[in-house]
Each structure stands twice: as C-alpha cells, then as structure tokens.
Amino acid sequence: MPAIADVLGEFAARTTLRDVPDEVLRRARHLALDSVGVAFAAADQEFTRRARRAAAELGPGDQPVIGLPDRLAPREAALLNAVLVHGLDFDDTHLPAVTHVSASALPTSIAAAIKHERSAEDLLLAYVLGIEITARVGTVAHGGFHAGGFHPTGLAGAFGSAVSAAKLAGLDADGIAEAQRIVGSMASGILEFLADGAWTKRLHPGWAATSALTAATFASVGWPGPEHVYEGRYGLYATHLGPDGWDATEALDGLGERWELLATAVKPYPSCHFTHAFADAILHLKQAEGFSAAEVDVVRCHIHETPAAAVCEPIERKRAPQDDYDAKFSLPFIAGACLARDRLTLAEFTGEALADQEILRLAQRVEIADDPNSRFPQAYSAEVEIVLTDGRRLHRREDVNRGHTERPLSDADIRAKFADNLGGDARSTMDHVLALGGAGSAADFAEALRAA
Template identity: 60%
Template sequence: MGSSSIAERIGEFAAAATFEDLPRAVVDHARNLALDSVGVAFCAAGEPFAERARRAVSRFGRGDHPVLGSPDRLSARDAALLNGILVHGHDFDDTHIGSIVHVSASALPAALAAAVEHDRTTRELMLGYILGLEISARVGLAAHGGFHRAGFHPTGLAGAFGAAVAAATVSGSDAAGIAGAQQIVGSMASGILEFLEDGAWTKRLHPGWAAASALTAAGFAAADWPGPRAVYEGRYGLFATHLPGQECDTETIVADLGQRWEMLGTGVKPYPSCHFTHSFADAVLAVREHEGLEPDQVTDILCRIHPTAAAAVCEPLEGKRRPRDLYDAKFSLPYVVGACLQRGRLTLAEFTDESLTDTAIHAIADRVRITDDPDSRFPEAYSAEIEVTLRDGRVLTHREDVNRGHHERPLTPSDIERKYLANMRQVADEPTIERVRAAVADLGSDRGARDFAEACATAG
C-alpha cells in the first residue's frame, strides 16, 4: 500500500497520545478555551436562533445527552449539533488565527458527546478535545487562506476533520479507526460562505454539523467501513477538489505533530463579531479615546484591509452599510466602525434590533471607505489601518498590525474569565456561574465526562 497517508499518520499520532504527555501550556490554554466556549454557549441558549435550532433537532427525538446552558436531552449526534450551534451562534467563540477556523465550536461538542456516550473521564475528554483543536487548525493552515477565497467556510471543512479525530479518539478507536473517521468525514465536510450575501444563518450551523458528522464518521469507521486513504492529498481529496489550482501545503497537517502545537495560536475573541473586524474596532476605539473624538467631528474614515478579509466584511460596500439583520451586522466593517465611534464600545448590546436601526451608527457607516492594505499580515494576523479625516482638516492615522487575542497579543486568563462572567451574568445566577466555572477548572481529572456535561446544563 506504500507509505502512510496523512490521515493514517494522524491516526497513529492520536492513538499513541496520552494526556500526561501534553505540555502544561497546551492543557491550560485548552481549559481557557473551554471556559470561553461554555460561557458563549450559555449566553446564546436563549436567543431566537437557539430556539429555532431546538425546534429543528427535536423532530429527530430525544436522548440522554445534556446540552450546554440548556435543559434539553438529545441523542449524542443531536447534542453535538446543538452544542456547536450554541458555541458559534453569537460569533463570539474562539478562532485559530492562521487557519481562520473556529476550532472549539466543533472539537468540544464532538469530544463531549463521545465522552458522555462512552462513559469517559474528563481527562479522556480533554485529550480528544485538544487533538481536535490541533488537527482542525492544521487542516485550515494547509490552505493558506484559500478556503475563504474559494467561498468555503474553513470551520465547516477543517473542523469536521479535527472533530472526527476527537470523536474517534475519545470513543477508544485504534490508529486505523481514527484514520478511518477522517477518511469518511471528508465526504461530509461542508460549508459555503453564501450567507455573507444576505445574513443567512447557515454559518451558525456549520460547526455543529461538523461535530455531528464526526460522530457519524467515527461510528462507521468503528464498523470497518472503508474510506479513501488519501482523503486530504489524493487526486480527488479535500484540497484538490476544493482548491483546484491553488497552492496548498498538505505536509503542514502532520509536520512536527506532538512537538509544535498549533492550537496555541487559537485566539479568544474580545468582540462578538467577525474576527476580521476586530483590529478595526480596536483602532477606532483607540482614536476615539485618545483624541476625545465626537462622531460629528468625523467626515471620512478610510479603512485599509486585506482583500480576502474585505470580501467577507466589506463587499458589497453599500449593502454592508445597512446590514439586513443582526448576523449580517457581525460581518459588516462599516457597521462595526460606526458602532464603535458612536457608542465607544462593541458588545452584544451593539447587535440588537435597536442598534441595527440606529441612524447615528448609519451616518458613520456612510462615511467609511475601503482600500487594500499592502502591509497586512493576513492570514497570520488580522491587521487594520484607519485614516480618520476631521471637519477641521486634521487626519488621524492609527494602525493595529496584530489583532488582540492573537498569540502575540493574547487575552490573559483574567481577561477570559471576565468575558466568561460578563456572558454568564446575562443569563445565569451566581450559583450556576460558580458550578460551571468549577466544572471547567476540573477538566483533565478523573471526574466523569457526564458529570461535567450535567454541570454545564440547566434544569428544565
């Protein structure tokens, strides 16, 4: 059969990995990411999109798997699906910067569902979660930003492979089974960016679908269902079919596995909007604060941005000036700039129906212009530069070369805890907040994964 394929090499690595061999920094970062993920899931659980998701999955029956921040009891796959939607629904969840993949939103639901289904400990849960984070990031990195350019959502594609590794590992599969889960999930990995055209909700579904597909693939692999060996690198593999003619580096997926941990490049979001807008939010808020600016002083705001990022948050520009719904607003650079300059902040309160119709925000959005940024560090970082022209003729320039939350400018554990508390206090009482925080802090112990899942659910 020749040399091992990429999926087989990953299978061998994951099957041999132990929690005890993981670097302390990797485990600590994963625990911080889990705290952030659970917090944003709780915050999303009462939103209209969450209620519609519940109605959709309830058609398929009930089960015994708890759901984050919710009283629901679902099958393993439906719990993973709904958990992925909840973690990702506000677009406030973590992102691996270089790969542009929301890694936790599929890896955590898949690992959790498998761990509860197979009565694993939180130590086994954490190992699977971390491996899922790592493989999701590496698959996305191999594309060099190409998935976005081709119109695919990397979270739906790369996330499915990482989640498959997580699910198969936690389920107890051997190297062949973990390889097989990837080989099979390649036919299920999906997600297109057409939601950018009208603010549709499909993006919210992608990581949950990736997690549910991962559990399905792991189950079929465990039953010895053959999948294509070269699912990544083959003639009709992931990269050849999704990125024809584009330069990809599939060796990135397996290079230095276990020695270099890409998941450490996963950033926690400071703002509940598309990551491509974050440096601009910081830039506008910095100029506003340092100069004591009032919105009516500003006549023009020129934003320099990388073309790939601009395609997501700036095009078509006139449409982005008036987002059609709250989700559309999260992918609108003019709206984000307008909200930051007008209100001096960018929180979930800026993504409400009232904010969407705020004519003061609209007035600033109309003054936003877009141009290419030749010095952008995209996709390694999400850079921003603004030139703010004032009525008195002054021009104020501010550049954010690296977005906050990037591993070069990480949010501290205290920052992440503050974000967790802010999200949780919108929807939960203090005993619940402390119960969940203690459960996350105990991840990696001999405690049962079901106990963790129960602690992160709510009573009916």
Template identity: 55%
Template sequence: MTAREQQIGLAQRVGRFAAGLTLADIPEEVAERARHLILDAVGLAFVSADRDFAEAAAAALGPDSPTGSAGAGDSPVLGRPERLEARDAAVLNGVLVHGLDFDDTHIAAVTHVTASALPAALAAAVRADRGGDELLAAYVLGVEVAARVGLGGAGHFHDSGYHPTAVAGAFGAATVAAKLGGLDADGIATAQGIVGSMAAGLLEFLEDGSWTKRLHPGWAAMSGLTAASFARVGWSGPPAVYEGRFGLYSTHLQTAERRARPEAVAEGLGEVWELARTAVKPYASCHFTHPFVDAALLLRREGADPARITRVTAGIHPVPGKVIAEPLDAKRTPVSEYDAKFSLPFTVAAAFVRDRFGLAELSTEARQDADILALARLVEVTDDPESAFPGAYSGVLTVELDDGRVLTHREQVNRGHDTRPLTNADVVAKFRENMAACADADDAVTARVESAVLGLGKSGDHSPTARQFAEACSSAPR
C-alpha cells in the first residue's frame, strides 16, 4: 500500500473498490460458491416461511401493520407470496434466512454474512431493475465488506455485548445498496458513514431466548438501504466511520479497543475473497455449539452410553462461553427453541441421548425430555486455553462413566470451517432436505428454485434478471 493510499479513509477505500467491481472481477470458483451460499439461504427461507416468527414478522411488515406505515409493494419475498416495499422485504427476507439460526457464518468474523447481504442486494437490485450478474456481484461485495468489518473486531463484539451480524451486516448492506443504486465511490463511502449510526444489535436476547436476534440481519439490510437512500440525496456522513475517534471500533469495543483492527475493513479487497472462508452450518443451532455436538456424537459411537454418564466437562473459550454457557443453570433448562439453540449443555445432552442433532432435537418434546434434561444437569464448563477462537470454533468434551472410564474428544476446528468445508454438493443436499420439509415446496418448486439460483449471473439467454430470480424464489411467482 502506498503512502497516499494510507491517507485515504477506510470507507473511501471500500467505496473505490465497490464502485468498480463487476462479476468479471470475481474468480469463478468464488462466484460458484456464492451461488451455493445463496441456495442454502433460500432453502432456509422456504423452511422458515410458515414458522410462528415468520408469520409475526410478515404481520408486522404487511399492509395490515398496526402502524399503518407499511404496505404492499413490488419486492418479492423468499419462500412466501407477499410483495412488499423494498425495505420491508429486506427485513422479512433477513428474518426468514436467519430465523432458524441455520444460516452461514464467516467464522473468524463471527458474523452471519448472507442473512443481511442477500436481502439487501435482492431488494436493491429488484428496485433498480438490475441483471442477475449485478445482483450476484453485489451479494459477493456485501459478504466481503461485512466479513471484514467483523474481522476488524478481532472476535470481541460479543464480549462487548454486540451481535456482529447486526453491526457488520449494516455496513455490507449499505455498500451493496449504494452500488446498486448507482452511487459513485464517494457516495458509497458516504452511505457507510451514515449507516454507522444505525449499526447495533444487543445480545440481551441470550438471557431469555427473545426473538430480537432473528431481526438483526434484516434490520441491518434495511439500514443499509436507508443509508444509501440518504447518501443519494446528498446527506453527509462521517468519512472516518470506522477508524475515527468516535468511530465504530472506538465506540462498540471500548473494553477491547486496543485489540481491534480497523484496517481489516479494507485489507485485501479484490485479492483475498472472504466469501470463500464462509462456513455452511451442519446444525440449526449457534455455531459455537457445533464442535460440542460433533464431539458428543463421536464419543457416543466410541462407547459413551448416555445412561452411564456421570459427568460431562466442556472446555470452551470464554468469549463464546458467555454466549452458550452462561448462566449455566439457565442454559441447562432452555425455555424455548431459540434458547435451546444457544445452550451448550442442552445441545450436548440432546446429541448424546438422541444420537443425532436436527430440528426435532429443538422441539418442545425434546426440551421436555427427562433424559436430555437430566444429562444437561451433569454438564460442567471450563475455560479452554487451547481454543482456536476466533479463527475457528473449538470444543473439548470429557465424559466420565459409571464404570470408571474417562473418554475425551477435542474438535479443534469446527466442521464447516473453510479448512473443513461442506462441499457444494453437501450444500445442494442440505437445500433439498430443507425444501422437502416445506409443505408448499414440491419437486417442481425445488427444481425451479435450484435452477434459478445456480444459474444466477451465468452467461446465456436463460440467466435470470434480479426480478426474475426473486420471483422464482418466492412461493407464488408471477
């Protein structure tokens, strides 16, 4: 980097990169992985579409909203028949993609990236009547920016009580919306400056399993669209929104400011593709629980009969430990499905007892299973000094059995991590399995959606435009 480049603010550097980016600049293997990450997200939207949280969100955003400020529009909704105003569609799409906590995560950034980047790109591309190639490139851009903003926090947003998906996602969404809205590099930088005042998301939901986390990525997408609209009419925003005295990292990471890396926001743009490091989830629970679920399943196969376990000790880094292991007594008896997703003791116990971990293991019946709850009460938690967090999500389980045996297994790098990725074929299989669980998605619907997503941005007359893609991925295409 030249001395002149070092003098340019981080938002401006992102703006310059974003303004010039086209699909041709993105390596084909990255673009193809992007299509599969989108496929995963769309499948999750379909399987979420009739859940109670989806119905509630649709009611809050639809034409019969109690506020009277929302209403019908022309932006399609993933997996549902509604057509909403662009910002409302972005919120609902974010809820649908993220609502089951089964969506992808950039591991080192500790950020769900697709859940905000896709809704923002989709709403902005449909509104501006963009092509499928522009939609795909903008989605990749949103992932790249959100991941880098999360990386700048060096794994400490959670430690300060902020959900990085909400915080980092807002900046990615603003960049996407400004680019698709036709703004130049300065305008894209300004949109980032504006959205900095909207970037937030509290972790207090962890105390009782409240639904606020489900809203975070969609709200980030809406914030990005709003910031871009203000930038478009000449509204100003602070140029040092990341690195300034009262910028993102100084304010949001006051207890860990010295460990933050604001420079990560613009590092390696166009050279290192963070999308390729994004992990697809094998389980519908907080990503921090995954190494423990896999460890429990392996130990069970090695002879850890759950009926004979007398003690379970789980070692975890203290930052993710705050999320899934504190307060421990409450985590042992989750009060809702969402609460269970963020419980180390419960997910471990359910995996041991059921010898699997799927959506059924988060049901009311599972949460009331006496065997699961009894085993969850035997789980103790300790710090893990060998954890790879935040570079990977690590977990070590030790079980003591009634015959005196002690079995231990460490998952140093969680499955799905870029060094242990789910393949594109695995993603397709997950998508089809999720679509098979949807009452409104028969084989024809599944094939239609899969074709639209995997054909996105590819050359030829059959490549869908952004609107055609969005219509194909709704449950009632026009």
C-alpha cells in the first residue's frame, strides 16, 4: 500500500474547488466567519498585546493581521492570526479528532496564498483541504493524543496546514507529500498548561502554521522527509500513541467522498469544548426548575475520564482557577458560573468573575464522577445531578453536545455569534467573509479584514 502521506498528497494535488460539494463550501465559509469573529474579539486581550510584541520582533513584513493594524512576515502573520483565532478558546473543533482545525488551517492558507499571489478561490480550497487533512490525521487517535498528554491541535494541525501551504506553493503530489513528511518533525504541543493555566496552548496552532509554511518551503527545494511519517516505526502514531491500537489507514476512509469538515463543531461558549454539554445541562435545569444558586447543595458531574483529566484535575485547583485560561479548563468553575449568573459568556472569564465569591462557593460544591455511558470522543457527553438544600434531586443528561453534527449550530447561529463578537456594524465584514472564494485575490481578502 502507498504511504499515507503519498495518498493524501495525491488527493490534495488533484482536488479542485469544483470537486468540493456546495454544502462543504458553504460550511467552510461559515467556519471562516466564526474564526474571524473570535479573532476580532481577541484583539484587545493582554495575550494578544504580548503576542504582537513578540511577532513584531520575530518578523516584520507586509502581510496584514486580522482585526489589527500590524503588518508582519508571512510566518509571523500566520502565528499571530492563529493566536487571535485560538486565544479565547472560542474557535471551532473537529469533535472526533478533538482538534481545533480552523485555528491553523485558516492563518496558514491566508499567509501562503498572499505569499504566492493566489486568488481568493485558491485560498478557500487550501483552507478546506487543511481542515480535511487535519481532521483525518487527528481522528486516527480516537482521543489517544490527549490521553498521552499531547495536544492534537498542534500535532494534526501541522500536517493539515502543511498540505494547505504546499498546495498554495504550487507543489505537485510528491511535493505535498514531502511537506507532510518534513512537518512531522515539527508537529508538537503538550498539555502541561492544564496544570497552571499557562499560555502555551494559545501558541500551538500558530506553531503548526509556521511549521507548515517552513515545511512547504523546504519541500519546494527537494528536501527529503521520512516516507512513512504517519505509520512508520517512529512515525506520528507510534511515537505518540504507542506501537499498537491504531490504524493509520483510517485517515483515508471515504477520502474525497465523506467530508470531515462537516463534522467540525462551532462553539456556543468560550471555554474548553469538554465543558459545553455541562453548561447546557445546568442552564437548562436552572431555567426549568426555577431554583436559586443559594439553594444548591451538591452538583455532581459525570464525565469520561479523558476529558475529566483536562477539566477536572487537580480538583482543588480547578475549584479556584488563577487566571482566565485556567478557568476555561475548569468544569467546577464553569458549573459555578452558570449557576451564579445564568449564562456563560466572555464576561465569565474576566478578573472580576474569577474573584466572584458566589461562583467560587458554588465551584466548591461540584463533585466529579465517571460517566460509563459517555460517547467520547464521538461526542462530548455530560450528565448532571443537582441536589438542593431541601433534598430535591434534579437530573439532566446531554448525550450530545451542541455544535455536534447531530445538534449543529445553524448558519444563522454562527452569523449571530459573529455579530456579537464584533459588536457594532458587522454586516460589511460578514458579507466579505461569506463571499470567500469569489472574485479577487487572497491579498484583497486579507486586507479587508485588517483593522485601520
């Protein structure tokens, strides 16, 4: 059988925009819209200010940045755009791959398309391919990357983005395969940020994007990489998952017929996707039963062990997160915020909310239990039991989280989220993004997203 990288390279090389179903293109434009919206929402954050300073020092240039006046070299523009898209943890996720797919695919595609003077059509196709390959590479792990302490957004994202960058560089099938082989030595990302709310995760899709652009450039001059970068003895899966229990050929199942892009979920809440079904369950119970936060005695959350490791451990720290990123990966804090405020928005991850004694008191009431019926990683299930001070027991199960293909956010939902993230008059920007793939150059598209 041909090497996995060769098959994916041949697929990417031969695929044109006409080969992509209209349904996939429409959804891709809405995923791009969501990404641009959350990037604008992140423009005034402290992590963005620091990332801007670092990126400017690394590579000044002439490429635009989403929602900012900055101009940077291609790799640094991709890096900063990825930080903007991913920094609030409000960006899309391919659920079976447990991977944020747009956060690296879109910045890479923009940077490479401008560099190689491509059209907006070329940009859209590369973005679709980047998501597709990222999702397929990540899905093979069945959640196993997380179990080993690796962040699949940085791992799978590097491979998908390398395909985008190589396609836009005009490389043939062999060149696109070579870019994947090379980027395998750059794909990275560890989950140790979960221990203390460190900011490294915000860099993972940006590093995937810069690595992809680097790998495509080396591939363009004939630099050889290992043939079996995915399935080899020391390839991606053996080194990150162990020698057994995976089948790399799963990445090829239905290639070109079943589009994994359609399984990409848009987030309704600005927190780790593992917490969303819990937020929905708690908010539903609060509204349906009409109890007050003061009446809550115990909140028991049933969750699969793999997502539990990310959002529930260590439990004492999760009950009192130290910064906004820490809070986004804290199921106890999020449960407390939903109970105290009847909502879960960006406002619930500010310094003021982190110091809210009512939220923190309720977080102490959260208990964690295993969920033997969880559908993880196919869906991020939640089961919640709330015990009130009068002895009443309230129960709610969300087997499938919102955003999943079985419960997708509609295009109208995504447009509403975009408008909320931009504030004010978002119509012209929205129309521009939803026209991606029409007439004009990739450079024109990116310039229209740059802040004056």
